[in-house]
Amino acid sequence: MSPREAPLLETRGVTVRFGGNTAVDDVGLTVAEGRITGLIGPNGAGKTTLFNTVTGLQKPASGQVLLDGADITELPPAKRARRGMARTFQRLELFLSLSVRDNVRVAGDIRRGSGRRGRFDLEAETDRILERTGLTDIAGRDVSDIPIGRARVVEVARALMTSPRVLLLDEPASGQTEQETEAFAEMLTGLAAEGLAICLVEHDLPLVMKLCSTIHVLDYGALIASGTPAEIKESPEVIAAYIGTEEAA
């Protein structure tokens, strides 16, 4: 599927303040269908706050969030989810006492409520998503009993169960082994090739450089650069922002 001209997800002039602290400062960025878009920046740059604003958990002081051209700034998270927005969390938000399969299966309710894909077979779809994400072998195990790297994949599987058009991933590779990250990267590339718009917040910069066609860089809440991996690597603003941080490559 070839990406369309217009971005599927867009923020325009989004500003978020916590008291006197401007966590996100007038940020306008786009996320395209069929692509993996990176959102990077040093600790505290505002990445998670921007995700929270895009998904409706955080109200902006000003600015708009658009999904497929429609202004969704005032919509609550559940309505955004029904319109095709899904995310994962930096701190995993899974049901620890449920099996991997049940964690994925319960997300089917959002899709049932959306009416976007009509009727579907919940059990068969759960199996398909487990297979697609390589979780079939541990489907029956409790989430509390699996390594964190696999639990991150369960979060993605759960998000996929809602049949999203945009998937926002907050540090999904954190806690993964090298082998798990490799498989994860392959899965994300495949999902984007099927048309999904993916926005990736990740501190593993080589992974971001490898996967993303466009990267947006935040520093102290402001967007300091947007471009291809090659452009971002060369950007003096980006290099300066990362100097002195533990992520400096």
Ligand SMILES: Nc1ncnc2c1ncn2[C@@H]1O[C@H](COP(=O)(O)OP(=O)(O)OP(=O)(O)O)[C@@H](O)[C@H]1O
């Ligand atoms: N609920 C909150 N109340 C007050 N300040 C907050 C809140 N959430 C975030 N902040 C502040 O907003 C700024 C941006 O934080 P945010 O977590 O969005 O950054 P980040 O880029 O995701 O960081 P990290 O890479 O460490 O996860 C920081 O200064 C943080 O302390």
